[in-house]
Amino acid sequence: MERLIEEIxxxxxxWNIIFLLKAMGVTLMLTxxxxxxxxxxxxxxxxxxxxxxxxxxxxxxxVVFFTEIFRRIxxxxxxxxxxYVFQIFQITxxxxxxxxxxxxxxxxxxxxxxxxxxxxxxxxxxxxAAKAMNFSYLQILKEVIFPQAWKxxxxxxxxxxxxxxxxxxxxxxxxxxxxxxxxxxLNNKGFSPVLVFGSILILYFILSFPLDRFGKYMERKIxxxxx
Amino acid sequence: MHQVEIKSISANYGSxxxxxxxxxxxxxxEIVSLIGPSGSGKSTLLKLLVGLIKPTQxxxxxxxxxxxxxxxxDLRFARSKLAIVFQQYNxxxxxxxxxxxxxxxxxxxKRDKHEVEESAKILLEKVGLKDKMHAYPDELSGGxxxxxxIARALNLKPEILLLDEVTSALDPELVKxxxxxxxxxxxxxxxxxxxxxxxxxxxEISNQVAFLDKGKVIEMNSPEKLFNHPENQRTKxxxxxxxxx
Numbered sequence: 322m323e324r325l326i327e328e329i330x331x332x333x334x335x336w337n338i339i340f341l342l343k344a345m346g347v348t349l350m351l352t353x354x355x356x357x358x359x360x361x362x363x364x365x366x367x368x369x370x371x372x373x374x375x376x377x378x379x380x381x382x383x384v385v386f387f388t389e390i391f392r393r394i395x396x397x398x399x400x401x402x403x404x405y406v407f408q409i410f411q412i413t414x415x416x417x418x419x420x421x422x423x424x425x426x427x428x429x430x431x432x433x434x435x436x437x438x439x440x441x442x443x444x445x446x447x448x449x450a451a452k453a454m455n456f457s458y459l460q461i462l463k464e465v466i467f468p469q470a471w472k473x474x475x476x477x478x479x480x481x482x483x484x485x486x487x488x489x490x491x492x493x494x495x496x497x498x499x500x501x502x503x504x505x506x507l508n509n510k511g512f513s514p515v516l517v518f519g520s521i522l523i524l525y526f527i528l529s530f531p532l533d534r535f536g537k538y539m540e541r542k543i544x545x546x547x548x
Numbered sequence: 549m550h551q552v553e554i555k556s557i558s559a560n561y562g563s564x565x566x567x568x569x570x571x572x573x574x575x576x577x578e579i580v581s582l583i584g585p586s587g588s589g590k591s592t593l594l595k596l597l598v599g600l601i602k603p604t605q606x607x608x609x610x611x612x613x614x615x616x617x618x619x620x621x622d623l624r625f626a627r628s629k630l631a632i633v634f635q636q637y638n639x640x641x642x643x644x645x646x647x648x649x650x651x652x653x654x655x656x657x658k659r660d661k662h663e664v665e666e667s668a669k670i671l672l673e674k675v676g677l678k679d680k681m682h683a684y685p686d687e688l689s690g691g692x693x694x695x696x697x698i699a700r701a702l703n704l705k706p707e708i709l710l711l712d713e714v715t716s717a718l719d720p721e722l723v724k725x726x727x728x729x730x731x732x733x734x735x736x737x738x739x740x741x742x743x744x745x746x747x748x749x750x751x752e753i754s755n756q757v758a759f760l761d762k763g764k765v766i767e768m769n770s771p772e773k774l775f776n777h778p779e780n781q782r783t784k785x786x787x788x789x790x791x792x793x
Binding site: 446447449450451452453454455456460464465468469 | 595598599600624627628631632634636638639640641642651652655656657704
């Protein structure tokens with residue numbers, strides 16, 4: 322314990338703090354982009370998957386294939402696969418970009434499923450009423466289904482986002498300097514693992530807590546099911 | 549000219565045939581009621597007319613236009629002429645009553661918002677619910693929701709109204725208020741297909757009554773003849789059962 326207290330001034334130096342904050346920024350970027358792109362593409366995937374248009378059939382098959390694949394393989398496998406594929410085809414050397422693409426693929430597949438199940442939770446009678454009044458597919462979704470489905474979609478979606486922050490730690494496996502990797506480096510420099518990973522824990526909490534609160538706020542605001 | 553002409557239509561739910569070579573016509577200002585046991589295809593026929601179920605054979609002609617249910621323009625045309633009121637009301641749960649009544653005329657028919665809202669208020673007053681226009685569907689009783697559903701259908705200014713067992717989900721006290729609303733519409737000359745189990749009401753309001761069984765029209769006649777002097781044995785059996793109940 323004494324050793325730990327003695328280490329604190331040496332650990333919280335300007336350079337270490339900057340180093341940790343930069344790593345935190347990388348984790349934040351991976352999470353933010355994952356959530357934003359995952360939500361946007363997941364929404365498109367769910368809309369395509371629920372469409373009854375015959376011309377969309379090939380796209381629907383692709384969507385089902387994509388979703389079932391990326392929901393079933395571990396994030397680390399996706400990450401390594403993208404990493405090696407990009408190496409073989411020399412697409413990019415940026416580890417951050419590789420990690421970013423991987424998190425976006427995973428988030429898209431998961432969020433797409435969450436949104437699809439939210440759409441399906443709404444009674445078919447609502448669809449029938451809207452169709453009988455000449456609403457188009459997209460109008461039904463916008464005016465009738467989504468306003469009611471958000472309350473089903475948002476809690477698991479934000480639950481996934483919180484889990485997702487933690488999953489970005491796997492990006493360290495290909496050398497992306499995110500929070501967990503920064504912790505390992507500081508630990509290897511000789512700092513106490515309790516001090517290092519205790520600090521990392523607090524930084525993860527700082528990242529995830531506002532997202533959790535934002536999720537609760539959105540649930541209250543948007544997911545009331547009334548407009 | 550028939551407003552709606554259904555010619556030898558058939559429809560299935562999966563492998564189950566629910567409408568079987570059925571033909572029926574509806575003229576302007578006429579009220580045709582469809583009666584029959586559960587599963588006889590009455591509600592399915594109404595859903596078919598608004599394109600919620602596709603026929604497997606036969607033809608539907610609405611105001612001299614043959615409807616191809618795979619064609620978007622034809623579907624749009626059919627749905628612009630017909631409005632359906634569902635058994636379970638099917639009000640949009642995310643919207644208040646006024647929005648429920650106004651959304652389709654504004655967003656789909658592109659009518660003037662002010663005009664639509666004024667007409668909605670008149671209709672809601674007519675069905676006795678103007679004071680509830682800012683309430684949400686789950687804050688209303690079944691009878692009130694059903695009357696909102698009728699106002700919503702009417703605000704589309706349809707030429708033909710389809711009423712699908714609009715009183716079956718209601719308790720006896722609420723039935724009366726909904727039936728009174730329909731009687732007002734009938735007195736105003738609205739063309740209607742009515743599916744109902746309220747035999748007294750059907751007898752009083754209809755010009756023609758069709759008895760359906762196993763997806764076929766077994767007998768169609770004036771209410772007086774069909775109820776008092778049915779010709780077909782199956783119709784007689786059905787009427788006897790109703791009288792016993």
